[in-house]
Amino acid sequence: TIGWAQTQGVSDDEIVIGSVNDLSGIFAAVGVPATKGANVVFDRVNAEGGVHGRQIRFVVEDNGYQMPRAMQGYNKLLNRDKVFAMLQSLGTPMNVAGFKLLDPKGIPNVAPLTAARQMLQEPMKNKFTSFSTYYDQARIGVKYLNGEFGSQTVCTMYLPTDFGEEILEGSKAGAEEAGITFGAETTHKPDETDFVGSLSKLKEEGCDIVTMALGVRQAITVVGTAKKMGLTDMKFLGTSASFLTVVAQVPGGVTDGFYAAASWLDLWARAEEPAPAAFIAEYKEATGEDPVGFSMLGYSAAEMMVKALEAAGPDLTHESFIAAMESLDYMDELVGNQITYGPDDHQGADTVFVSVVENGAWKLVYEE
């Protein structure tokens, strides 16, 4: 029998992939370039004849980072577009709510744009993440800083959201593994713009490692403020959420010395290397803009999707796709990661890279 005939989102000449993303809300800086990056791949693949003769249709619903809109997006993707799989959906709560709908139908959720551990919650069968979690990033980053500088007290500045709590817990775990103390924490709101108070508190507590789970704009301000206050022995550590080229490029060297533990390498720091250079050229050709880090992630996730679809063969069903995903094992030169999946391993890359800003660019200092 031909399994795909019963599988939604797959027809003779088309595969529908969906995404509930943020194209206009507070995370548009992530969602927009990632979506564009993915489109570059799909457009190219489609132009070359598609995968096993099927064109890929990538349908992105804008959730504006709001739950009701996200639910409408899922309704459309599942009931109207009848997607085969989801790719790069953004937002932990939105993804988690989506699982309730995807799981019963066995629809795969691939490479969500959040590094929360919940992305691999049970049933894990149809869930695949690309990268290490915020938790691991914070944990490993803390250990690195301790090893490198002998720092003794870890503190966390975070937004009280699941994103923040993941990083808080990772930092605590890192401190424990390194055998140092977890000193203090401060909580924030996304509209906060001044951090002198929290920083003096952290100074008072003797913090010398500060992990951060803040918005990008806020992270920049924190680092700049600390400079002004002369808190030079405090090492600031962000995660993949702060690992943006713009953070390194803030004028005046404001962010110099800022660490980020992420699961990929910075794009522009490696612009000369062949894979990034080829990507930059292709992206620019396709969109007319310079890519940013998240364009690269979108691109690489789409590449992975195409690889899996190819490996699944012409008889595309959820089972064959999941089997194909689980068989993937390749080096992604663009992001600098070995991607390996297996029946019990639904997290593609496990490496955490720690980079630091030096002279307006990210420099890799450690990987694990």
Add this chain to the structure above:
Amino acid sequence: MSLLEFESVTLKFGGLTAVDNLSFGVQEGEVFAIVGPNGAGKSTVFNLISRFYDPYAGAIRFDGHDLLRVKPSAVAAYGVARTFQNIELFEHATVLQNLLVGRHRHRKTNLFSEILFTPAARKQEIENREMVEEIIDFLDLQAFRDKMISGLPYGVRKVVEVARALATDPKLLLLDEPASGLSVEETSDMRWWIDDIRRQMGITVLMVEHDMGLVSGVSDRVLAMADGAKLALGTPAEVQSHPAVVEAYLGKAS
């Protein structure tokens, strides 16, 4: 005992004494008028009764209740209804709805019976409506029953205010310049209406009015005020001929 009693009431706004040690009583069944120059404190007296202001000193009693102990809405519940000098109607509602709000103090239903619109609620609505229709007939407002207040001319609004106050079925009716803005013809209607309100409905009327024709035509007693204090109190004729009143209020010519 008077129905309404003011006892040495004083009210100050900053440095200004708007009501100055004022005492008077309104007897049940009479039409009592207050006159006085602009800014004498007449409307303020009304506002004191309505409990919009707390007096600085003194006591206000109505029908055995100490008004100073209760909130504004309770005053209406005791049976005091009023109109406003500057017209305060519910603009975005019809005349009928305005009058029905007047029935509020007689509400017997509660939240639940209203949401379910039980037979009791229905009966109450019909009764309210009958009562309000009588007032509409009485004040000749039939033509405006379903009109929005916002589209009514000044004169009609004045009458609607009186109607709304009557709809509360009060013991004491406070009218703040009921005839201002009315033509001579309408003023004479108003005169007969007030007369009927007192005689047929048995409602005591306390009114502020500048139209001396109306005042002397309907009122039993008149209080003249100036600068918040009592100037004269007596029958219309007495007050009108009181030299201080002529001097401060009526002017020599009249």
Add this chain to the structure above:
Amino acid sequence: MDNAQLLISGLANGCVYGLIALGFVLIYKATEAVNFAQGDFMMLGAFVTIGLTNTEYMGLPFWLALPISLMIMGALGYLIDRLIIRRLFGESQTAVVILTIALGFVIRFAAGLIWGHEPQTLQNPLAGKEIRFGGLVLGMEDVAVIVVTILLTWGLYVFFSKTKLGLAMQGASQNQLAAYYMGIPVKRVQGFIWALAGVVAGIAGILFAAKGSVDPTTGLLGIKAFAAAVIGGFGSLPGALAGGLIVGVIEPFASRYVAAGYSQIAPYALLLAVLIFRPHGLFSQVRVKKV
């Protein structure tokens, strides 16, 4: 020492809130409308300046870009009134409020389209400079913010209370009909105030972008500035500044001394407290209609 630093940084930050709040109050004072897009105006002002100044865009000299961008913002404020808000003349203020919320959506969209969604910083001559006195540090941008805010508040205050036009604006907000009877060209006056609000938003945007960075969602800061304006008493210009300063100061102190998990609540909790005890804000007295 420590507290002095908190205070002074809080004041500088509060001035930014105050600046945005001024924009709210300006429009409210002259039209009684609440411009929910004021925060987005500020964001736009910041991006316009970045677009003129930053080397990756037009790269004009900062001091040249400054007046140009303020002019652009003024023109924009005027056009928004002329083309959109004015069509609602005499309609209920709720309609205007909803309109400005929708306008905020459009501005955010446009900014994202033109300047992208990543945070950007204004390249400016003050960047990185700071002054120190006795262990306290204050960035030059902060100094600029404080000076400009105080001057602007004072200037606008004088404008409203002392000039004929300012008085006319207040009159127009209280009774449009009466203002017309006095011969005040109410619509033109409102156009002027929207232009002025555009300029004030431009100033706030420039200072904000110089102090930190902006992205299209920066305008959401407007909500906090709105809260600040309300704390001060919505119709009062010095009140707006004071409200901004209070919020600005409370934040660092709360983060410093209040337990994590609660500290970030401080500005809004303060707002609730102020409103409960002073229902019309700190700086305006309660008014009751005389009947």
Add this chain to the structure above:
Amino acid sequence: MNEPILRIRNIESFYGPIMAIRGVSLDVHPGQIVSILGANGAGKTTLMKTVSGVMDPEKGRITFDGQQIQGSEPHKVVQKGIVHVPEGREVFPLLTVDENLSLGAYTLSDKGQIDHDRDLVFSYFPVLKERRGQEAGTLSGGQQQMLAIGRGLMANPRIMLLDEPSLGLSPLLVQEIFGILKRLNDEQKMTMMLVEQNANAALELAHHGYVMEIGRIVMDGAADVLLQSEDIQNFYLGVQEEGARENRRWKRKKTWR
């Protein structure tokens, strides 16, 4: 007679679907006081509003001093010298008495003239001087009415539209107001269009009178002639009075209807 300064021709005004003015024409000559009488709802206020531009007529022409002004913005009408003292006072409630008066002179810039006018207003209404600093919204009804009239005078108008200026004023002040209007007319030759319920006083003062009913002008004539008309006496001057209360619902048919 000289050319009318204000000429209203065939004006029709609507509130949505409701026709409030049904083709009104009237003339006001320079230096004249024209008085308009009518029951409530006749459309007097609407007519005034249409002249001062706060309402647009659907049809018809209004010429002031040879220029057409129908449908123009109200502030332009004021700049031409037409000032409207509206029904219901319409003071600026949160501004002080002084500030209200200053706004009355918004169209003028001669400081000396403004100060002089202000003193004049204060001499007419001394209580306003006492209350210079008080917020207008807290004045008593009659005080607000004085302020509204005073504010109108501050504009130094060529023609004043007065909509029930005596509303809520004490008898003494009503006499004074009419005295003031008379003086302004005599001394400064100020032209006026006056709506009054106090028909007696209005016709005593006016040169010419119009009677409106349901949006139409049903009668007009020299004021002294109108004063003698039986209908006017019956319906606007209350002469027939003493009608026993039994007859009160019986209304004599107005001959013009």
Add this chain to the structure above:
Amino acid sequence: MRIVFKTDYMQDIRPWKDGYQLSLYLILLAIVTAAPWWLDDFYLGELTNVLIWAIAGLGLMILTGHTGQASLGHAAFLAVGCYANVVLIEAGVPFLLAFPVAGLLTGIVGATVAIPALRLHGIYLAIFTLALSVLMDDIIVLAEPITGGVAGKYLGGVEIFGHLVDRWATPAPFFWLVLAVAVVVTLGYINLLRAPLGRSFIAVRDSEVSAQAMGVDIARTKTISFALSCAVTGLAGALMGMFAGAFNNETFSVVISIQLLMMIVIGGLGSIHGAFLGAIVIGFLPQFLSISKEYAAAIFGGNTVAIPGLEFGIFGMILIAFILFEPMGLYGRWLKIRTWFELFPFYRKDMFKRQKSYLKTERLR
């Protein structure tokens, strides 16, 4: 032109004008009830969503449209209702009890909030409620033992008389549940408006002084209005939670509060129809734009994110257009259209031309 002769007071008290009007509404209700048979799952889901928003809109309409108290914080009450419902169900309370109790609890919370809010007017009240909405996020995090904090809560289907009612597994019964709630709330609302309490709401909205002079206790009336409004909003919140299936502190954001207010203003303040019309605009328009984008892409080419956030930008522009076109809300426009038909052919061309209008300060009340 239809003329109705009135011979009985009940004709005015009844919510419908005549049998003809009643039958129109009944037919509409029948058509909507049959929706699962003539709509596919996608549109049924959207219709359900619109109805949930409409219920929330009815809740806010009581407070803002009829009592004149602007709230920019109703998402907080959605949250209260949602969490109350889930927590009760998790505690083993059957849905048919948990649901109304969730509404009741939200009503009690609303009444409690009303007490400090009683002295606030206009924007001061709006910002007060807005702050509540902002704080709700933190409160949910802090109340982790009850709310599950940032990890959130889940709610799959519920059982009603042994039938599974679940947004995804059994969309039709879930739709009927929502429809039933909407109908019941609407009927209660209609009843309220023709009874003394509803009129006292309007009285408080239009003039507090004279409402007091009529014996309306302002504090009590506002508190009841808050309570009713929040209770209905709580019901909507409970349904919204069931619709989403999963929610946490970020679900009921301030943006939703703001959209709720937009919704009732665009629909038409002070009318029940307005809540429904507004819900269609705010609830379905974004989805409609998203769908149209596909057709546009099919016609003009280009991929789905040619312009990121375009739908949102267009959404904003359409809202602006709605307000400019009809500042009194869609219901106002509908009334005009209806009048036009009723008067046909006696209408005048510019009968609905806006006459110049002017505002007065709302700072005094």
